[in-house]
Amino acid sequence: MNFAQVLNGIALGSLLMILSSGLSMIYGLRGVTNFAHGALYMSGAYVAYSVSTNVSFWLALVVAPLVLAVLGALLELVFFRRLQHRSHIETGLVTFGIAMVIERVIVLIWGERTLGVSAPAGLDGSTSVLGVGYPTYRLFVIGVALALALALVLWIRRSVTGLHIRAASTDVETAAILGINVDKVSLIVVCVGAALAGLAGTLAAPYVSVSPSMGVSILVTVLIVVVIGGAGSIGGAMVAGMGLGIVQTVGAIWLPSVAVLVPYAALVAVLLWRPAGLAGRKA
Amino acid sequence: MSTPGSISPVEAGPADAPTVPGPPRYGGLSGMVARHLRPAPATGLTRPLVLRGALFALVLLGAGLAVPYIVLDRFWIGTLFDGLILAMLALSIGFLARHLGLISLGHTAFFGGSAYALGIAVTQWGWSPLPAALFGVLAGTVLSVVMGLLVVRASGMGFLMLTLALGQALYQFSVQQVAIPWTGAYDGLQIPFEGDFLGYTPREMMAGGVFWPVVWIPLVLLALVLWLVGRSRFGTVMEGVRENEERMRFSGFNTFRPRLIAFVLSGFVASVAGVLFALNAAYVSPDTLGFLKAGDALTAAIIGGLGFLAGPLVGGMLYIVAQSEFNAGGNLHLYMGIVLIVVLMFLPGGIVGMVVRGARRILRRRSGPSAPDGPAGLEDRAKDPFVDEPAAIDPQEVAR
Numbered sequence: 001m002n003f004a005q006v007l008n009g010i011a012l013g014s015l016l017m018i019l020s021s022g023l024s025m026i027y028g029l030r031g032v033t034n035f036a037h038g039a040l041y042m043s044g045a046y047v048a049y050s051v052s053t054n055v056s057f058w059l060a061l062v063v064a065p066l067v068l069a070v071l072g073a074l075l076e077l078v079f080f081r082r083l084q085h086r087s088h089i090e091t092g093l094v095t096f097g098i099a100m101v102i103e104r105v106i107v108l109i110w111g112e113r114t115l116g117v118s119a120p121a122g123l124d125g126s127t128s129v130l131g132v133g134y135p136t137y138r139l140f141v142i143g144v145a146l147a148l149a150l151a152l153v154l155w156i157r158r159s160v161t162g163l164h165i166r167a168a169s170t171d172v173e174t175a176a177i178l179g180i181n182v183d184k185v186s187l188i189v190v191c192v193g194a195a196l197a198g199l200a201g202t203l204a205a206p207y208v209s210v211s212p213s214m215g216v217s218i219l220v221t222v223l224i225v226v227v228i229g230g231a232g233s234i235g236g237a238m239v240a241g242m243g244l245g246i247v248q249t250v251g252a253i254w255l256p257s258v259a260v261l262v263p264y265a266a267l268v269a270v271l272l273w274r275p276a277g278l279a280g281r282k283a
Numbered sequence: 284m285s286t287p288g289s290i291s292p293v294e295a296g297p298a299d300a301p302t303v304p305g306p307p308r309y310g311g312l313s314g315m316v317a318r319h320l321r322p323a324p325a326t327g328l329t330r331p332l333v334l335r336g337a338l339f340a341l342v343l344l345g346a347g348l349a350v351p352y353i354v355l356d357r358f359w360i361g362t363l364f365d366g367l368i369l370a371m372l373a374l375s376i377g378f379l380a381r382h383l384g385l386i387s388l389g390h391t392a393f394f395g396g397s398a399y400a401l402g403i404a405v406t407q408w409g410w411s412p413l414p415a416a417l418f419g420v421l422a423g424t425v426l427s428v429v430m431g432l433l434v435v436r437a438s439g440m441g442f443l444m445l446t447l448a449l450g451q452a453l454y455q456f457s458v459q460q461v462a463i464p465w466t467g468a469y470d471g472l473q474i475p476f477e478g479d480f481l482g483y484t485p486r487e488m489m490a491g492g493v494f495w496p497v498v499w500i501p502l503v504l505l506a507l508v509l510w511l512v513g514r515s516r517f518g519t520v521m522e523g524v525r526e527n528e529e530r531m532r533f534s535g536f537n538t539f540r541p542r543l544i545a546f547v548l549s550g551f552v553a554s555v556a557g558v559l560f561a562l563n564a565a566y567v568s569p570d571t572l573g574f575l576k577a578g579d580a581l582t583a584a585i586i587g588g589l590g591f592l593a594g595p596l597v598g599g600m601l602y603i604v605a606q607s608e609f610n611a612g613g614n615l616h617l618y619m620g621i622v623l624i625v626v627l628m629f630l631p632g633g634i635v636g637m638v639v640r641g642a643r644r645i646l647r648r649r650s651g652p653s654a655p656d657g658p659a660g661l662e663d664r665a666k667d668p669f670v671d672e673p674a675a676i677d678p679q680e681v682a683r
Contacts, residue, residue: 093585
């Protein structure tokens with residue numbers, strides 16, 4: 001088996017992991033299926049393009065998540081907070097509209113054409129991994145994503161804010177009665193979720209082409225990952241994201257035409273077997 | 284607006300009515316339908332009702348048939364024609380949302396699937412247009428049975444995700460290498476028709492103004508059928524399933540069957556739309572199966588108003604007209620996204636809902652406060668914080 005393909009799978013899985021944990025956090029807390037998550041990821045990539053071509057990629061790695069965190073705060077304050085008593089579907093459809101708007105605004109600013117971002121100096125070569133030459137930049141992506149996943153898990157499991165997030169995701173009203181400021185917690189969560197999407201976009205920019213359609217194409221996969229993992233469960237989303245990334249990339253070697261159908265087949269199979277997803281709590 | 288973070292017994296007093304927590308957060312679409320969009324209650328089909336519907340459809344049929352004689356501009360009639368096709372697809376999606384509270388993002392599977400089936404029958408097997416069209420509708424409907432068996436048990440987000448995933452799976456499959464001989468992958472499929480369809484030559488099929496009746500008549504008839512189904516006894520069962528599926532099951536109803544039947548019925552309508560699209564365009568591309576097409580149809584249905592039969596129809600027409608106005612700059616999705624957000628946040632009844640509400644208000648004012656109340660209006664429901672109470676259904680009455 002081609003070892004480089006496995007690494008490619010892990011790199012794709014890493015991106016899916018970052019994106020789906022952000023989406024899953026927002027869902028767990030706000031009950032919003034954020035159809036705009038793909039658009040946020042795309043925005044991150046475009047901001048990264050501008051910053052890295054004008055200043056440096058390393059700065060983009062900081063600026064893009066910050067810009068997206070501000071955008072996330074706006075989404076939370078203007079839309080999610082006002083819609084919190086509406087059904088999941090209604091709020092989800094609003095984010096569908098937001099995605100349409102963001103996508104066109106991006107095109108108005110940066111244009112339709114596909115843009116390229118080059119990997120920063122020092123990461124643009126290739127490294128030998130177990131005797132196989134592999135692009136250093138992708139190893140960097142894998143490393144960052146794994147570190148990020150670890151940090152996120154520790155934050156959710158060990159910090160006080162994490163405790164509040166878990167409490168509010170389990171039962172908003174009880175958490176509020178116990179004195180947790182749910183508004184503040186959800187503002188943090190939506191900001192972090194959006195920032196993670198922006199970071200994923202920045203990391204992806206040097207090795208996928210930056211184009212207006214990159215958001216839609218990854219959105220469906222990420223939604224599937226979240227449902228397979230169990231909506232609202234961050235750990236489930238991480239495991240499902242990594243698993244799906246590897247299965248899809250490695251499967252593409254043997255059965256290229258069937259591999260693209262793997263996520264959909266996995267989704268149907270998982271939902272028929274466990275309607276709440278692998279790690280889901282509520283049906 | 285109160286938030287869960289500030290709920291306190293003091294605030295929940297009657298003086299502060301809007302802070303009463305709304306319907307449960309986990310209520311799926313039924314909350315939306317219940318509060319803003321509940322269609323006229325199903326009453327069982329009585330002869331006057333059927334006659335009234337048929338008469339209205341007949342008038343509409345005649346009025347619509349005159350359109351190509353009034354709109355003579357070739358560009359505009361073509362645009363309106365595209366609107367009819369999108370309206371038919373939106374009608375099928377709206378039917379499921381209205382009566383079962385199920386939002387589908389996968390109806391393009393039937394729309395594009397039937398169009399491809401027609402194209403394959405013509406290009407691969409050399410069928411003439413009419414049998415190929417019938418085959419297309421059949422294929423789309425069979426597909427909806429298969430997909431329905433998999434998805435109708437789910438509701439709310441689960442249903443939306445499953446339909447989205449299955450629709451996308453079909454899209455992905457259509458652009459794969461193995462599918463190229465059948466679908467042409469991203470290039471799409473040219474459909475060179477030989478022979479005519481119901482007396483229309485292939486050239487005439489491509490002219491929106493000439494081909495108009497072939498779409499208008501089925502559209503009106505299908506809308507009539509869906510309206511009658513919604514008002515029938517079966518409609519009452521669907522209403523019960525939408526409002527409280529569990530209670531219906533405990534009352535001894537099979538809730539799977541009505542959902543499946545409604546799903547297949549709406550799949551059939553989407554298939555008819557797909558076949559008529561393919562006949563007119565003589566071309567099918569993977570776009571007809573894509574997520575964006577599903578989004579367009581759903582957006583059209585919501586903007587028009589999901590709670591009313593006419594909503595998706597009006598929305599579909601508006602959407603296409605807006606497309607021809609704005610698409611030159613490529614900004615259709617910008618404007619439509621804004622309209623979608625505004626409608627969902629402030630006008631959940633959509634454009635038709637707004638018109639109906641306005642008309643009711645004017646009528647009520649004119650006839651004075653002593654006027655007898657008609658069927659409970661949208662306004663009454665909007666005021667009532669406890670509208671989540673399902674419509675009372677006597678199971679024995681329905682089962683009879």
